[in-house]
Amino acid sequence: MMNRFEEFTTRIVQQVGKKEGPVSPVMVNSASFGYGSSETGEGIFDGSVKKPLYARVGNPTSAQLEQILASMDGGIGAVAASSGMGATAMATLSLLRAGDEIISIGGLFGGTYSYFTETLVRFGITTHFFDVDALEDIEQAINTATKIIFLESVGNPNMRLPDISKIAEIANRYGVVLMVDNTITPLSVAPIALGADIVVYSTTKIITGNASALGGAVIFRAIAEGEDKFKTERYRDLHPFIKKMGPMALIANAKKRALRDFGMSANGFGSYLTMLGLETLPLRMDRIVTSVETVAHALNAKGLTVNHPCLAHHPHHERYTSQFSNGCGTLLTIDMGSKERAFEFLNRSHLITITANIGDSRTLGLHMASTIYRDFDDATREFLGITPGLIRISIGLESAEAIVADFINAANL
Numbered sequence: 346m347m348n349r350f351e352e353f354t355t356r357i358v359q360q361v362g363k364k365e366g367p368v369s370p371v372m373v374n375s376a377s378f379g380y381g382s383s384e385t386g387e388g389i390f391d392g393s394v395k396k397p398l399y400a401r402v403g404n405p406t407s408a409q410l411e412q413i414l415a416s417m418d419g420g421i422g423a424v425a426a427s428s429g430m431g432a433t434a435m436a437t438l439s440l441l442r443a444g445d446e447i448i449s450i451g452g453l454f455g456g457t458y459s460y461f462t463e464t465l466v467r468f469g470i471t472t473h474f475f476d477v478d479a480l481e482d483i484e485q486a487i488n489t490a491t492k493i494i495f496l497e498s499v500g501n502p503n504m505r506l507p508d509i510s511k512i513a514e515i516a517n518r519y520g521v522v523l524m525v526d527n528t529i530t531p532l533s534v535a536p537i538a539l540g541a542d543i544v545v546y547s548t549t550k551i552i553t554g555n556a557s558a559l560g561g562a563v564i565f566r567a568i569a570e571g572e573d574k575f576k577t578e579r580y581r582d583l584h585p586f587i588k589k590m591g592p593m594a595l596i597a598n599a600k601k602r603a604l605r606d607f608g609m610s611a612n613g614f615g616s617y618l619t620m621l622g623l624e625t626l627p628l629r630m631d632r633i634v635t636s637v638e639t640v641a642h643a644l645n646a647k648g649l650t651v652n653h654p655c656l657a658h659h660p661h662h663e664r665y666t667s668q669f670s671n672g673c674g675t676l677l678t679i680d681m682g683s684k685e686r687a688f689e690f691l692n693r694s695h696l697i698t699i700t701a702n703i704g705d706s707r708t709l710g711l712h713m714a715s716t717i718y719r720d721f722d723d724a725t726r727e728f729l730g731i732t733p734g735l736i737r738i739s740i741g742l743e744s745a746e747a748i749v750a751d752f753i754n755a756a757n758l
């Protein structure tokens with residue numbers, strides 16, 4: 346597979362900077378926009394005039410970010426959101442109604458898990474959970490109420506890797522939408538090229554990369570001219586948008602059904618900061634996916650219980666080498682055996698910033714069971730792979746040798 350970091354390092358810097366006028370993206374923070382005349386106002390509202398209407402449904406700075414992210418993933422368009430959870434809510438709520446079902450595969454980010462199990466159930470939407478390799482069970486769970494197959498590109502924090510093409514083949518065979526949360530692997534994994542329909546990001550993580558802005562985005566593929574799963578009875582709520590907007594229907598649907606009515610909209614300042622981060626995304630990803638492997642191998646050789654698919658004993662090692670040739674993001678986990686030893690490791694490290702974030706310039710770490718997963722029962726923790734001594738590490742831009750030395754010292758080896 347082509348090295349996608351090399352391909353995108355040129356494209357993204359050229360898309361963020363302008364050749365004429367201000368080179369840095371122009372930041373527009375106005376909440377409202379004057380129309381100039383009533384006729385123009387009417388045109389903006391009926392869609393015939395392409396000018397800003399109101400910041401909840403679109404912002405010019407966010408629009409530039411949306412274009413770049415859409416081209417990064419081969420989508421026809423994107424809609425920026427206030428956060429990654431805002432993006433997940435937008436992508437799902439714009440397609441769901443009471444009585445619908447979701448099939449959730451692998452993962453799963455704690456916020457998404459509680460959104461499915463605690464919040465969507467209150468609105469009559471049921472989610473069924475499966476491991477990435479339970480393909481037969483997944484097929485059997487699909488029925489006429491199934492609207493979304495939701496997949497995380499890398500299990501966070503279980504580090505299991507899905508066979509995305511194979512799952513996309515199932516989704517397409519049954520005519521069900523495949524939505525991929527690609528937060529951990531932007532550029533490394535190209536979900537739409539692998540057969541997915543919708544890609545969800547928390548841009549808060551590696552895309553911005555420095556904890557300066559909370560944000561998210563959803564990338565949508567075009568509706569096809571001829572046959573398309575969205576034109577079937579399963580997605581009948583979308584049909585008026587397809588009639589009016591053709592290939593752009595999913596964008597219009599998300600803007601009306603989610604942004605306008607729920608308001609999980611991005612703001613200009615956040616989108617500006619996100620673009621500044623995005624500019625160096627290929628460089629940071631390239632460096633970090635190499636460092637993650639160096640650190641995983643070094644700690645594994647020292648006898649620590651490390652979980653990363655670059656290690657030969659990992660159940661998805663073969664899949665990692667064949668399908669994840671651009672790496673699988675910034676994460677690895679270490680099981681220290683007990684909460685006490687995990688706390689000691691984190692407190693002794695000089696490099697680790699202890700925080701719930703991932704994908705930062707700095708190396709971050711967090712004990713899982715006492716933080717993000719503290720409210721979950723034992724059975725759920727076991728399903729999600731949360732053992733008592735589990736630490737999630739997000740490798741940063743520091744030298745890999747410095748990280749290894751610090752970790753070996755922190756582990757008292």
Ligand SMILES: *Cc1c(COP(=O)(O)O)cnc(C)c1O
Pocket residue numbers: 428429430431454456457497501526528529546547548549550559560561703
């Ligand atoms: C952080 C994260 C989210 C949620 O993003 P926020 O920007 O924190 O709302 C969703 N999915 C994954 C995989 C994440 O890591």
